[in-house]
Amino acid sequence: MAFLSRLFEKTRTRSAVLIDIGAVTMGGALALMPEDALPEILYATRMAIAPHSGEAPLAAMSRTLEHLCATLQKDGAPLLMRRAGNGHPDDILVSVDAPWQSTELRIETIERLHPFTFTRSIVSEALRREGKTPSGQVLADESIVGTVLNGYPTARPYGRQVTQARVTVLVSHITQAAADAITATLRAAYHRESAELIAGASMRTQGVRAAFPHEHDALLVDAAGPEISIALIRRGMLAAVEDAPDGAPGTDTWVGEIAEHLKRLASKYPLPRLVFLLAPSGGEARTFTTKLGGAPMRELWLSEDPPHILPLSAEHLNAFLARPLDASADLLLGLMTVAWAHRAG
Numbered sequence: 001m002a003f004l005s006r007l008f009e010k011t012r013t014r015s016a017v018l019i020d021i022g023a024v025t026m027g028g029a030l031a032l033m034p035e036d037a038l039p040e041i042l043y044a045t046r047m048a049i050a051p052h053s054g055e056a057p058l059a060a061m062s063r064t065l066e067h068l069c070a071t072l073q074k075d076g077a078p079l080l081m082r083r084a085g086n087g088h089p090d091d092i093l094v095s096v097d098a099p100w101q102s103t104e105l106r107i108e109t110i111e112r113l114h115p116f117t118f119t120r121s122i123v124s125e126a127l128r129r130e131g132k133t134p135s136g137q138v139l140a141d142e143s144i145v146g147t148v149l150n151g152y153p154t155a156r157p158y159g160r161q162v163t164q165a166r167v168t169v170l171v172s173h174i175t176q177a178a179a180d181a182i183t184a185t186l187r188a189a190y191h192r193e194s195a196e197l198i199a200g201a202s203m204r205t206q207g208v209r210a211a212f213p214h215e216h217d218a219l220l221v222d223a224a225g226p227e228i229s230i231a232l233i234r235r236g237m238l239a240a241v242e243d244a245p246d247g248a249p250g251t252d253t254w255v256g257e258i259a260e261h262l263k264r265l266a267s268k269y270p271l272p273r274l275v276f277l278l279a280p281s282g283g284e285a286r287t288f289t290t291k292l293g294g295a296p297m298r299e300l301w302l303s304e305d306p307p308h309i310l311p312l313s314a315e316h317l318n319a320f321l322a323r324p325l326d327a328s329a330d331l332l333l334g335l336m337t338v339a340w341a342h343r344a345g
Helices: 002-008 057-084 120-130 176-190 200-211 252-266 282-292 295-301 314-320 331-344
Strands: 013-021 025-034 040-048 091-096 101-117 137-149 161-175 196-199 218-222 229-234 237-243 274-278 308-311
Touching: 013 057, 013 200, 013 331, 025 057, 025 331, 040 057, 040 331, 057 176, 091 176, 091 200, 091 331, 101 120, 101 200, 101 237, 120 161, 137 176, 137 200, 161 176, 161 196, 161 200, 161 237, 196 200, 200 218, 200 229, 200 237, 200 314, 200 331, 229 252, 237 252, 252 295, 274 282, 282 308, 314 331
Parallel strands: 013 091, 091 196, 137 196, 218 274, 274 308
Antiparallel strands: 013 025, 025 040, 101 161, 137 161, 137 237, 218 229, 229 237
């Protein structure tokens, strides 16, 4: 009887609406993850945030989000219904980038004279005690991106006995107006009171770390949008984030300003030789690779050899997805899917 019960037991399948809100484009995907299986992108689309004449950027973003949600429901929900037996997603995850949100990295230290059990509630209390939200903004996300217990980086920290814990937190704030617009649009579209908002930098870093679990030290140069960010991963944890200029990529001015941001990082940490590069197109990836590996940049690595620059494409994620993607697929939505599956698993 037990065998027959397991034989006919329905496999638990989890589904998600994944939305990536950038400065000039917005993407959405429907993803499915059967129990003990790889996730799959059932449907994905991306559209421009194009303000009408006289329209404010926030209004244009909200209008585009309404259109995106309608498209996901019209074209994607039937696919989800056929595969999962239900067109309603379990999770709604929204990645938000500048100018709608701002990000900062914060380190919280918890130290006691006698050993204590490190728990989620202890972390929550420390974050609540120390966190301050700027006026006119709301706290959208506090992603714990690294934990060091008694001086040792730890991937699974909870439940351990320690005397000192250091938690690295990526904090994201969204303007109140943007948060209200996003929440209201998703509530109207999906009749749900809650959706998880997360900083784009945090989401992409989680996706890269999930896709390259053995690369513990790397730079992530995120040039997928007009505003560029540089994230430093050390010992498998996010150690620093620098917001870089949004000038014309590849120009001498742009290279000089990127170098200044890297110099700031190099003054605190040795720069890892591996550089993951997120770029919107193959042509721009080649330009970035040439400039970042050039002689002026090489000095920052204290070596005659250029750093190893790996321009990422959606194909790099195929080992973590049930249905392979080609090079033209949406890399950011692919990273969101891998990160969502890693978090849900």
